[in-house]
Amino acid sequence: MSILVLAEYEGTQLSPAVYHAVSAAQTWNLPVHVLVAGSNVASIASQAAAIQGVAQVIKAEAAHLGHLLAEDAAGIIAAIGKNYQVILATHSAFSRNILPRAAALLDVAMISDVLEIKAGNTYTRSIYAGSLYSTVQSADAIQVLTVHGSNFALAATGGNAEVMGMDVPAASGKSRWISASHVESDRPALGTAKVVVSGGRSLGSAEKFEAVLSPLAHKLGGALGATRAAVDAGFAPNEIQVGQSGVVVAPELYIAVGVSGAVQHTYGMKESKVIVAINQDPDAPIFQVADYGLVADLFEAVPALTAELN
Amino acid sequence: MKVLVAIKRVVDYNIKVRIKPDGSNVDIDNVKMGVNPFDENAIEEALRLKEKGIATEIVAVTLGGSINQDVLRHALAMGVDRAVLVESDAVLQPLGVAKLLKAVVEREQPSLVILGKQAIDDDAGQTGQMLAGLLGYGQGTFASTLAIQNNEAVVTREIDGGSEQIAVTLPAVLTADLRLNEPRFVKLPNLMMARKKPIETISANDLGVDASPRLKQVQVSEPPVRKPGIKVGSVQELLEKLRTEHGMDLKGNK
Numbered sequence A: 001m002s003i004l005v006l007a008e009y010e011g012t013q014l015s016p017a018v019y020h021a022v023s024a025a026q027t028w029n030l031p032v033h034v035l036v037a038g039s040n041v042a043s044i045a046s047q048a049a050a051i052q053g054v055a056q057v058i059k060a061e062a063a064h065l066g067h068l069l070a071e072d073a074a075g076i077i078a079a080i081g082k083n084y085q086v087i088l089a090t091h092s093a094f095s096r097n098i099l100p101r102a103a104a105l106l107d108v109a110m111i112s113d114v115l116e117i118k119a120g121n122t123y124t125r126s127i128y129a130g131s132l133y134s135t136v137q138s139a140d141a142i143q144v145l146t147v148h149g150s151n152f153a154l155a156a157t158g159g160n161a162e163v164m165g166m167d168v169p170a171a172s173g174k175s176r177w178i179s180a181s182h183v184e185s186d187r188p189a190l191g192t193a194k195v196v197v198s199g200g201r202s203l204g205s206a207e208k209f210e211a212v213l214s215p216l217a218h219k220l221g222g223a224l225g226a227t228r229a230a231v232d233a234g235f236a237p238n239e240i241q242v243g244q245s246g247v248v249v250a251p252e253l254y255i256a257v258g259v260s261g262a263v264q265h266t267y268g269m270k271e272s273k274v275i276v277a278i279n280q281d282p283d284a285p286i287f288q289v290a291d292y293g294l295v296a297d298l299f300e301a302v303p304a305l306t307a308e309l310n
Numbered sequence B: 001m002k003v004l005v006a007i008k009r010v011v012d013y014n015i016k017v018r019i020k021p022d023g024s025n026v027d028i029d030n031v032k033m034g035v036n037p038f039d040e041n042a043i044e045e046a047l048r049l050k051e052k053g054i055a056t057e058i059v060a061v062t063l064g065g066s067i068n069q070d071v072l073r074h075a076l077a078m079g080v081d082r083a084v085l086v087e088s089d090a091v092l093q094p095l096g097v098a099k100l101l102k103a104v105v106e107r108e109q110p111s112l113v114i115l116g117k118q119a120i121d122d123d124a125g126q127t128g129q130m131l132a133g134l135l136g137y138g139q140g141t142f143a144s145t146l147a148i149q150n151n152e153a154v155v156t157r158e159i160d161g162g163s164e165q166i167a168v169t170l171p172a173v174l175t176a177d178l179r180l181n182e183p184r185f186v187k188l189p190n191l192m193m194a195r196k197k198p199i200e201t202i203s204a205n206d207l208g209v210d211a212s213p214r215l216k217q218v219q220v221s222e223p224p225v226r227k228p229g230i231k232v233g234s235v236q237e238l239l240e241k242l243r244t245e246h247g248m249d250l251k252g253n254k
C-alpha cells in the first residue's frame, strides 16, 4: 500500500503546500505518490518528482483538466483511490473543494485540517475555531485527510521519482469554468510571507488601512492581512482575511494592529512564531495570544514603528 | 424551482465551549444554540431567489434530535415555506449527514441544494461536497455570489488568493460563504407565527441509510497555551526585544 498526495499548483509553479503534504505523508513510512492533474503539467510533474521522499508521480493530463473542476478531480482520485491506504493534501481552498467529494465517492470519512498524525489512524485536529482540540480515530480502510500545512516541515528537493501517466476519466460536464481574478501585488503572498501585518476595523477606511499599514509591511518585506470586520467594512480585499473563514498563516512575525482577537481571527494566526499586538484597549483578547503587546493608539504607534525602521 | 437548504444547530459563535470533566467530549448542555452562521447565509440566498421570482418553494431541513425544531422555527420565521426534521439521536458526521441528505433530496427533488460552507462546531467543511459527490451533481463551493441563468447556477467562489467564476448545471449543490449576503433579522411577530407552522418529521431510520459514524472521538482537550507574553512600553522597546530575543534583523527595506 502507498500514500497519495494531491498536488496543487499556481501557473507553472508547484505550490509549497505540496512540500508540506509530502512531509506529512512520510509519517506512514510507505511509498509516497503525488497526483498531478491538469492540462499541461509536465513541468509541474517534474517539480513533484524532484521532492525528496516521493516514489512516484502520477500525471493525469487531459485538455478538460485545465481548471481542475471538483467533479473531474474527485473522479480521478476515486478511480485510483482504492490502491491507497492514505490520500492527503494540505488544507486549502483547493483541497477542501475536491477531497470531501473524493472521500464520499470512496465511501470513507474525511478528517479536515489535521494538526498531528498519531499512530493507529488517530489524528488531532481543532474544533470550535481552534478553541479546542479533538482527537479522532478512523475505522475506514482508506484514510482521507487534509493537514495543517504549517505543522509539517517542507520536504526537501533532490529526489528523482518516476513519472507515470494514467487514463483520465471523461469530463463530467457538470460544471464549467468561466473566469478567475487573482490579486496582483508586488508584496509576498500572504500564505507564505515571513512577516504579516494585519489590520482590523479600527483602521477606519480603506485609505487609512493602506496609508497606515502598507509602509510598515513594505519596510518589513511582509504581506498585509485583515480581520473579517475590516474586510466587511470594505477596508481590505476578501483574499487577505485571516481566520476561520479566511486564510491560515504562520509567519515568523505577525503584527496585529487594532485587532480585538476574536477566536475566529486567532484561528488563522496563532501558530505564528512571534506575535505582536498593538491595541489601545489593555484588556483586548489579542494580548492573550501576543508575545509582545503594545497598548497604544495605532495611528501613532504604527507610523512611529515604521519610522524606527529607517 | 424548488430549493432545499440544510441547516445545522450549533453552539452560538460567541460562546467559549467547555470540555466535559472526563475529556470525552465538549459540554454543551444549557449552552446558547442557534443556526450555523453559514447556513443563515444559505437560507437568505434561497429567500432572495424566491423574491426574484426564481425559486418557488424553499424547504429547510435539519438532522438531529427533536430539540432541533428551534432552528427550523428560525428558518420558518426568516421565510422558508416548509421545514423538515430528520430525527436522529445518533452521532452524525459529515459522510452520514450527506447520505441522509441525499435521501431527502431524492424525496424532495429540488433543483438547488444550498448548505453552509462549514459548520462552526466541527469545522469540517465537507458535507456539501460529499452530498454533491453522492448525488453525482455538480458543486459550487464557498459561493460569494449566485445567479441562476439558463438552467445553470453561476457562482463566484472564494479561492486562495482571489476568486473564480464557474457555472454549475442544475440540479446542483452549493455551499455558502459568509460573503454571499447579509442574512435578514427575524422579527418577533414572524417568530410567533413560525411557532404555529407545522414541522414535518421523518425518522432517520426510515430513510434506509447507513449513516453510522466512521470516526471515533478519543478525546477533547485544551490546545497548548502560548507562553504568556509581555507588554512593552514603546516601539523602541518592541524592536529591541524582536532583535535581541528573536534574532530578527528588521533592517527595513528602503
Ligand SMILES: Cc1cc2nc3c(=O)[nH]c(=O)nc-3n(C[C@H](O)[C@H](O)[C@H](O)COP(=O)(O)OP(=O)(O)OC[C@H]3O[C@@H](n4cnc5c(N)ncnc54)[C@H](O)[C@@H]3O)c2cc1C
Pocket (backbone or CB within 6 Å): A199, A200, A201, A202, A226, A227, A228, A229, A230, A241, A242, A243, A244, A245, A246, A247, A257, A258, A259, A260, A261, A262, A263, A264, A265, A268, A278, A279, A280, A281, A284, A296, A297, A298, A299, B013, B037, B038, B120
Ligand atoms: C462564522 C464566523 C466566522 C468568522 N470568521 C472570521 C475570520 O475568518 N477572520 C476574522 O478576523 N473574523 C472572523 N469572524 C468575525 C470575528 O468574530 C470578529 O468579529 C472580528 O475578527 C473582529 O474584527 P476586528 O478585530 O477588526 O474588530 P473589533 O472586534 O471591533 O475590534 C477592534 C479593535 O480595535 C481596537 N482599537 C480601536 N481603535 C483603536 C486605535 N485607534 N488604536 C489601537 N486599537 C484600536 C479596539 O480596542 C478593538 O480591540 C467570524 C465570525 C463568525 C460568526
Ligand SMILES: Nc1ncnc2c1ncn2[C@@H]1O[C@H](COP(=O)(O)O)[C@@H](O)[C@H]1O
Pocket (backbone or CB within 6 Å): B006, B007, B008, B009, B036, B038, B039, B061, B062, B063, B064, B092, B094, B097, B114, B115, B116, B117, B118, B119, B120, B122, B123, B124, B125, B126, B127, B128
Ligand atoms: N446535522 C445537520 N443537519 C443539517 N445540515 C447539516 C448538518 N450537519 C451539517 N450540515 C450542513 O453541512 C454544512 C457543512 O457542515 P460540515 O461539513 O460539518 O462543516 C453545514 O453548514 C450545513 O449546511
